Amino acid sequence: MTNFSDPTHQRHVFSVLVSDEPGVLARVIGLFSGRGYNIESLAVANVDAEAGLSRITIVSTGTPMILEQIEAQLNRIVPVRKVVDITREGPTIERETALVKVKGDGPQRMEALKVAEAAGAVSRDASPEAFVFEITGTPGGIDGFVGLMRPLGLIEVVRSGVLGLSRGAKSA
Amino acid sequence: MRMTGADIIIKALRDHGVEIVFGYPGGAVLPIYDAIFKQNDIRHILVRQEGGAVHAAEGYARSTGKVGVALVTSGPGATNAVTGLTDALLDSIPLVCLSGQVPTHLIGNDAFQECDTTGITRPCTKHNYLVKNTEDLARVIHEAFHIAANGRPGPVVIDVPKDVQLNEGSYIAPSMVEFPHYQPKTVGEDGLIARAVEIMADAERPIFYTGGGVINSGARASAALRKLLKLTGYPVTSTLMGLGAVPSNDPQYLGMVGMHGSYESNLAMYHCDVMINIGARFDDRVTGKLSEFSPKSKKIHVDIDASSINKTVAVDIPVIGDAGTVLEQMLKAWQAKNHKPDKQALDKWWAQINQWRAKKCFGYRKSDTVIKPQYALERLRELTRDRDVYFTTEVGQHQMWAAQFLDLQEPHHWMTSGGLGTMGYGLPAAIGTQLAHPGSLVVDIAGEASIMMNIQEISTAVQHRLPIKVFILNNQWMGMVRQWQELIHGGRYSHSYTAALPDFVKLAEAFGGVGLRAEKPADLDGVIADMLKTDRPTLVDVCVDEKENCFPMIPGGRAHYEILLGPDQDISSATPDEGLVLV
Numbered sequence: 001m002t003n004f005s006d007p008t009h010q011r012h013v014f015s016v017l018v019s020d021e022p023g024v025l026a027r028v029i030g031l032f033s034g035r036g037y038n039i040e041s042l043a044v045a046n047v048d049a050e051a052g053l054s055r056i057t058i059v060s061t062g063t064p065m066i067l068e069q070i071e072a073q074l075n076r077i078v079p080v081r082k083v084v085d086i087t088r089e090g091p092t093i094e095r096e097t098a099l100v101k102v103k104g105d106g107p108q109r110m111e112a113l114k115v116a117e118a119a120g121a122v123s124r125d126a127s128p129e130a131f132v133f134e135i136t137g138t139p140g141g142i143d144g145f146v147g148l149m150r151p152l153g154l155i156e157v158v159r160s161g162v163l164g165l166s167r168g169a170k171s172a
Numbered sequence: 173m174r175m176t177g178a179d180i181i182i183k184a185l186r187d188h189g190v191e192i193v194f195g196y197p198g199g200a201v202l203p204i205y206d207a208i209f210k211q212n213d214i215r216h217i218l219v220r221q222e223g224g225a226v227h228a229a230e231g232y233a234r235s236t237g238k239v240g241v242a243l244v245t246s247g248p249g250a251t252n253a254v255t256g257l258t259d260a261l262l263d264s265i266p267l268v269c270l271s272g273q274v275p276t277h278l279i280g281n282d283a284f285q286e287c288d289t290t291g292i293t294r295p296c297t298k299h300n301y302l303v304k305n306t307e308d309l310a311r312v313i314h315e316a317f318h319i320a321a322n323g324r325p326g327p328v329v330i331d332v333p334k335d336v337q338l339n340e341g342s343y344i345a346p347s348m349v350e351f352p353h354y355q356p357k358t359v360g361e362d363g364l365i366a367r368a369v370e371i372m373a374d375a376e377r378p379i380f381y382t383g384g385g386v387i388n389s390g391a392r393a394s395a396a397l398r399k400l401l402k403l404t405g406y407p408v409t410s411t412l413m414g415l416g417a418v419p420s421n422d423p424q425y426l427g428m429v430g431m432h433g434s435y436e437s438n439l440a441m442y443h444c445d446v447m448i449n450i451g452a453r454f455d456d457r458v459t460g461k462l463s464e465f466s467p468k469s470k471k472i473h474v475d476i477d478a479s480s481i482n483k484t485v486a487v488d489i490p491v492i493g494d495a496g497t498v499l500e501q502m503l504k505a506w507q508a509k510n511h512k513p514d515k516q517a518l519d520k521w522w523a524q525i526n527q528w529r530a531k532k533c534f535g536y537r538k539s540d541t542v543i544k545p546q547y548a549l550e551r552l553r554e555l556t557r558d559r560d561v562y563f564t565t566e567v568g569q570h571q572m573w574a575a576q577f578l579d580l581q582e583p584h585h586w587m588t589s590g591g592l593g594t595m596g597y598g599l600p601a602a603i604g605t606q607l608a609h610p611g612s613l614v615v616d617i618a619g620e621a622s623i624m625m626n627i628q629e630i631s632t633a634v635q636h637r638l639p640i641k642v643f644i645l646n647n648q649w650m651g652m653v654r655q656w657q658e659l660i661h662g663g664r665y666s667h668s669y670t671a672a673l674p675d676f677v678k679l680a681e682a683f684g685g686v687g688l689r690a691e692k693p694a695d696l697d698g699v700i701a702d703m704l705k706t707d708r709p710t711l712v713d714v715c716v717d718e719k720e721n722c723f724p725m726i727p728g729g730r731a732h733y734e735i736l737l738g739p740d741q742d743i744s745s746a747t748p749d750e751g752l753v754l755v
Contacts, residue, residue, distance in 0.1 A: 023302075068482055075479070076479055
């Protein structure tokens with residue numbers, strides 16, 4: 001239910017540290033669907049195998065009251081160890097990786113390669129008919145790159161979801 | 173110590189002081205039932221449907237403050253438990269529900285009586301477990317009891333596959349298990365408490381608004397609340413879940429707040445300048461129209477669950493902590509600063525409240541020919557006044573009248589389904605309550621529609637010789653549905669009349685209990701006396717006025733000051749169009 005036309009809606013990145021146990025992702029996702037919160041992006045992976053911890057990065061939107069509720073509701077989930085609304089905490093760094101497959105030949109193919117190089121994307125697979133580019137950047141930067149590739153034969157995109165950390169020495 | 177999973181379960185329950193388990197056997201829990209058979213410490217109460225087991229465990233838990241325990245089999249056993257688990261989640265009742273599961277090698281194969289119990293119960297429990305290894309079982313059970321009882325209480329499900337019950341594992345004692353990651357905060361922040369108490373002392377039109385959190389926190393919370401009330405002289409209102417924290421006849425008590433609460437409590441909530449919410453959650457049944465909820469007040473909110481703060485109503489001073497602990501902190505802070513209430517302002521406020529009180533909002537038209545439901549409850553109240561009585565209720569008009577007319581003196585004596593509004597809750601809850609308090613009088617205030625939802629549990633009461641009384645206010649209609657159809661849907665009574673009701677007297681007798689009936693007002697006292705005399709499960713069929721509606725009423729989408737007092741008011745335009753969508 002993203003509603004960017006509503007000026008009271010803001011976009012926040014939540015960093016959620018969880019015990020790495022069965023069903024924990026389902027608990028987090030179920031909370032969002034059950035209470036009608038939006039998930040714009042989701043990224044999950046184990047971050048400390050020894051301690052059994054995974055980190056879930058969730059991008060959501062809502063009014064300040066809803067965003068406060070999201071944080072409080074996440075904290076109610078028993079295997080959730082720590083929740084940080086990193087957008088509220090201060091300046092953040094947000095990165096996302098995408099793999100972009102572009103099909104074409106002749107001048108269009110050369111143009112795709114040129115644009116990709118200019119955008120800082122790397123070709124991870126090149127065949128006579130297609131490229132697979134890897135690009136890492138801000139979510140907006142990736143949107144822009146995908147937009148540029150569309151007329152140049154874009155056939156498939158996969159994105160990692162946003163990863164976020166707060167800037168500086170502070171740990172979330 | 174090595175033992176089978178089933179024995180580990182019994183030993184763990186015993187180590188947690190569990191005396192009673194409510195359950196129903198089945199294929200996937202046979203090893204646990206075998207272990208129950210071989211011991212005498214834990215009493216098993218066989219119910220007639222798993223939903224009854226969970227509600228009975230809720231009644232037991234709510235009336236004792238202990239964790240209630242239910243035991244159900246896999247598949248339909250677990251799915252039947254879902255309503256009770258959701259009920260316990262919404263009303264914050266501590267439960268541990270053990271469910272059987274198909275053996276681990278069959279999980280995911282659509283085996284006989286298999287369902288994804290942890291998946292189904294994830295949103296309706298505080299936490300749940302699927303135990304795949306007997307070695308983990310003891311630790312999981314200890315965690316489950318800790319989680320169910322600490323912080324905001326709630327239900328925890330432990331799903332145990334049959335092979336895990338049969339395999340051997342080692343037992344560890346509860347004291348060996350630590351909970352570093354689940355230690356909810358119980359003590360309120362001192363700075364916030366000091367500010368809260370200052371705002372309270374400066375109040376001109378204060379009101380305490382107390383809820384189920386005060387009950388859950390234990391007798392100590394009610395005691396601290398009563399002291400604080402005495403010290404301040406402030407008025408107090410309660411939610412449905414908080415009834416009994418303050419005696420109903422305390423002069424400072426304004427009656428229940430909300431949709432069917434008293435006129436004086438709702439108007440005091442609207443006009444107050446300081447609201448002190450202790451363990452209540454600004455539920456929609458309490459707030460009415462949110463944009464016009466208590467617009468002039470500073471709000472202090474004490475809750476053990478941070479997610480209750482600012483969920484629907486923005487508050488000025490949020491205090492996260494246990495109701496009893498925070499109330500004691502408030503008492504100390506008030507006394508340390510030697511605060512005195514503003515006597516002049518408070519007198520003026522009480523004068524205003526007394527004017528509202530003079531409306532006598534619970535008044536009704538008396539009758540010599542037909543039993544008014546309110547009259548039946550008044551007689552029940554008077555004739556049980558000297559007894560140690562626990563009330564449970566079903567859901568609907570009778571529930572609201574019970575909240576309005578009964579006399580509740582102590583916490584833990586009122587068991588009702590508030591959040592979920594589960595028809596069929598009251599009878600099994602009465603069974604659980606009676607088992608916890610064998611010498612006391614336990615009365616389920618019921619409607620004839622609600623009681624049919626779990627009527628099979630009369631058989632449980634008969635089997636276990638539980639002298640529960642079911643006081644049915646029988647108006648032949650789903651009264652609250654009929655009332656809404658009358659007020660909001662143009663009197664089109666769609667399917668709210670039960671055309672083929674059983675004869676409740678014969679029904680009680682068929683189950684092996686006692687059946688009584690009151691048809692005229694003059695019958696009532698004698699019938700209630702007969703009910704109190706018998707030591708057997710009793711159904712009392714009280715034939716009440718079919719047309720009586722429950723007032724006062726704040727129609728959906730209306731504000732507190734728009735409260736309707738009775739049938740004489742124009743109720744045709746009771747609900748604004750935008751209120752039609754509300755439940």
